[in-house]
Amino acid sequence: MFSKKEEKRAPYTVEQCESCKKETKRKFIEGDYIFKETSPCVSCKGQLRITKIFGEIIKT
Amino acid sequence: MGFGDDTNPVLWLIWIIPIIIFVFYGQRIQLQITSSEIKKNITKLQQFKENSRKELINYIKNNLNPPKDPTPKLDRFIDYFTIMPVDMDPGGIIPKVRHVVRSREDNTRAQIKSLFSEISELERTKVQTLLEIVTSLQLLYKIVNHLYLTAKKQNNYPLILPLQMMLPFIMEEANALNEAVPALKQGQPIGDGIGPMVVGKMMLGTKKQKASFETVWSETKYEGRKLFLIKAEGPSATIGRPGEAIDTIVSQNKPDLIIMVDASLKLEGEDSASVSQGFGAAIGGIGTDRFQIEEIATRHNIPVFAIVIKQSVKEAINLMTKEIADRAEEVRTQIYEMINDNTSTGHTVLVVGVGNTLGVSQ
Numbered sequence: 350m351f352s353k354k355e356e357k358r359a360p361y362t363v364e365q366c367e368s369c370k371k372e373t374k375r376k377f378i379e380g381d382y383i384f385k386e387t388s389p390c391v392s393c394k395g396q397l398r399i400t401k402i403f404g405e406i407i408k409t
Numbered sequence: 410m411g412f413g414d415d416t417n418p419v420l421w422l423i424w425i426i427p428i429i430i431f432v433f434y435g436q437r438i439q440l441q442i443t444s445s446e447i448k449k450n451i452t453k454l455q456q457f458k459e460n461s462r463k464e465l466i467n468y469i470k471n472n473l474n475p476p477k478d479p480t481p482k483l484d485r486f487i488d489y490f491t492i493m494p495v496d497m498d499p500g501g502i503i504p505k506v507r508h509v510v511r512s513r514e515d516n517t518r519a520q521i522k523s524l525f526s527e528i529s530e531l532e533r534t535k536v537q538t539l540l541e542i543v544t545s546l547q548l549l550y551k552i553v554n555h556l557y558l559t560a561k562k563q564n565n566y567p568l569i570l571p572l573q574m575m576l577p578f579i580m581e582e583a584n585a586l587n588e589a590v591p592a593l594k595q596g597q598p599i600g601d602g603i604g605p606m607v608v609g610k611m612m613l614g615t616k617k618q619k620a621s622f623e624t625v626w627s628e629t630k631y632e633g634r635k636l637f638l639i640k641a642e643g644p645s646a647t648i649g650r651p652g653e654a655i656d657t658i659v660s661q662n663k664p665d666l667i668i669m670v671d672a673s674l675k676l677e678g679e680d681s682a683s684v685s686q687g688f689g690a691a692i693g694g695i696g697t698d699r700f701q702i703e704e705i706a707t708r709h710n711i712p713v714f715a716i717v718i719k720q721s722v723k724e725a726i727n728l729m730t731k732e733i734a735d736r737a738e739e740v741r742t743q744i745y746e747m748i749n750d751n752t753s754t755g756h757t758v759l760v761v762g763v764g765n766t767l768g769v770s771q
Contacts, residue, residue, distance in 0.1 A: 360597055360728055379595050382644035383602075383769045384609055400610075401737075402598050402768060404728035 358404030368395025377402060436566035443566075443573050447557050450576055454550040457587040461543045462487065464590050468539065469524070473532060479524045486520060487543050489513070507697040531596065534623075534646040538593055538767070542586050549583050585723040592728040593646065598768035600724040600733050604670040605640040607740045608762025609771040612638050617771060620657055624649030625771060631745065633754035637662060643766035651763055652698035659705050664759040666712055666752050667702075668744055671763035672725050672733075673717035682732035683719045684740055686747070691715035692763045714751070716743055 360377035369392055387397045431438070462483075469479050491513055494505035521536050522528060528536075553572065560569035592599060598606065615627035615638070626639045637658050641649030655667070671691040675681060690702040690713050706713045718736055748758050 358728055358730070360592075360595070361731075377595070377597065381768075382596065383598055383606055384613060385644075385770060401734045402729065403731040403734040404597075405731050 357407045359407050360402065360404050362399055363401040363403075364397045365400045366390035366393060366395045366397055369393040372400070373397075437564060440560070440564065440566045440569060443569055444557070444561060447553075447569070447572060447576060450580055451550070451554055451557060453580070454546070454553060454583055457583055458543070458546040458550045461539075461546050461587060461590055464594070465536070465539045465543055468594050469536065473525060473528060473536070475524050476526055477524075482520065482524060483540070486517060486540055487547055489517075489544065503697055503700045506695060510695060510697065531645050535593055535596065535767075538646040538765075539590065542589060542593070546583060546586055549579055553579060582722055585721075585726050588723065589726040593767065596644065596646075596768050598729045598734075599726055599765060600720045600729050601672045601726065601764040602729060602766055602769045603672050603718045603733055603737065603740070604762040604764040605643060605766035605769045605771075606729075606734075606762070607670050607737050607744070608638050608640045608760055609643060609766070609769050610737070610741065611636070611744075611760065612640065612771040620654035621650040622653070623647045624651060624654040626654060626658055627771075631748060631758075634748060634752055635662075635757045636748075637664060637757065637759045638762075639759065640762040640771055641764075641766040643770040644768050646765060646767040648694070648763070648765050650698070651692060651761055652701035655702050655759065655761060656705050658759055659709055659711065662757055662759075663709060664711060665756040666714065666748070667706060667759045667761065668714045668716065668747055669702075669761045669763055670716045670740060670744065671718075673719055674725065675719035675721060679719050681720055681724060682730065682736050684736055684743065685717050685719065686743065687715045687717070689713055689715055691717055712751070714747055716740055716747070 361374055362377045362381045363372055363374050364387055365372045369390060371390065371392055381399055381402060383399055383402055385399045387399060389395065390397050466480055466483060469475055469483075491509060494502055494509060496502055517537055517540065518533070521533055521540070553576070556572045557569070560566070560572070589599065611629065612627045615629050617625045617627050620626035620639055623642050623645065624639065625642045626637060629636045629638065639651060639654045639658065641647050641651070658664070659667075669691040671693070673685070673691065675683070690699045690706070692699045692702065702713070718733060718740065720733060724730055724733065744760060752758055
């Protein structure tokens with residue numbers, strides 16, 4: 350009666366360009382951590398930095 | 410004939426026998442019914458304990474290349490116990506508790522390092538946290554099993570009632586611990602990391618210095634105020650030593666205001682990821698850090714404000730949810746509002762991000 354459905358969450362990483370502020374969301378890769386500087390931005394060649402890592406419920 | 414006919418001996422027996430059985434054996438029947446439910450949960454706890462142990466050993470063997478098989482040594486750590494100081498005379502107990510807990514942490518750290526010829530701080534803290542999870546699950550299993558077996562041995566139904574009442578809460582915590590293992594292994598931020606995440610962003614571009622063990626501080630400016638920022642050193646799986654760090658910064662700089670940001674357990678019915686403001690030292694744990702912060706704030710007459718981000722036990726120790734991560738910006742705005750409302754130009758403010766900083770740098 351009180352049993353809950355198991356919720357599975359998939360990890361995602363959000364990167365933001367420090368110059369143009371463009372945000373991109375991708376799947377989490379091991380080694381990612383918040384505020385890590387990653388690759389250059391494809392739009393403006395600015396520095397991308399991870400701003401968020403979170404889990405989102407997988408829709409089945 | 411009929412229900413009112415009490416002269417029929419067969420019908421009379423059908424009524425009276427169950428009553429006699431329940432009078433003499435009712436508690437034993439209840440004990441059997443309750444036992445089967447508890448037994449199921451004990452089996453689950455045993456699985457959690459064994460799976461987490463297996464995952465820890467496999468993680469070490471597959472990722473950290475220990476020179477020798479770490480299993481015997483790990484099994485010894487998992488069984489370690491801590492004897493808390495005598496509290497009959499509570500005066501002066503805090504330094505004793507701190508000493509016992511620190512000794513345990515220092516010893517575990519040294520023992521983990523001894524398993525490897527070389528190990529990074531990030532991996533060492535991950536192994537230490539995983540080890541704490543396995544130890545906690547082992548302890549929960551042992552306590553629940555002990556209470557269950559004692560009640561069964563004594564055939565004592567009332568003895569099993571407290572266990573039956575507490576078991577849903579114990580299972581909630583055990584489930585949360587069990588599910589935290591994958592996030593920890595991959596170095597993903599957990600819900601408790603929201604405090605370090607908020608302060609970590611404020612630290613970007615500043616010079617980070619060591620404040621105390623596994624804890625960093627930096628200095629920045631905001632609308633004519635001097636801000637001192639403190640958080641555990643990320644992205645390792647550590648909470649640092651915020652009590653000691655605050656003590657050092659307050660002694661040297663005498664701030665006019667302390668703001669602490671932390672995750673907090675939500676009450677049933679409260680929304681997850683909701684943000685609340687209040688007063689006092691927002692910090693969990695065994696209480697030694699909170700004592701130290703309260704003591705120094707009182708000595709210097711500094712008001713302590715708190716901002717907490719509400720979450721469940723499961724959310725606090727599992728991969729950070731999107732709802733919690735999305736609150737970081739709002740909390741940062743609230744910190745600046747709090748600074749504007751309670752200080753003026755030329756004042757100094759200490760902002761502390763409390764929590765496990767796994768997967769969150771600065």
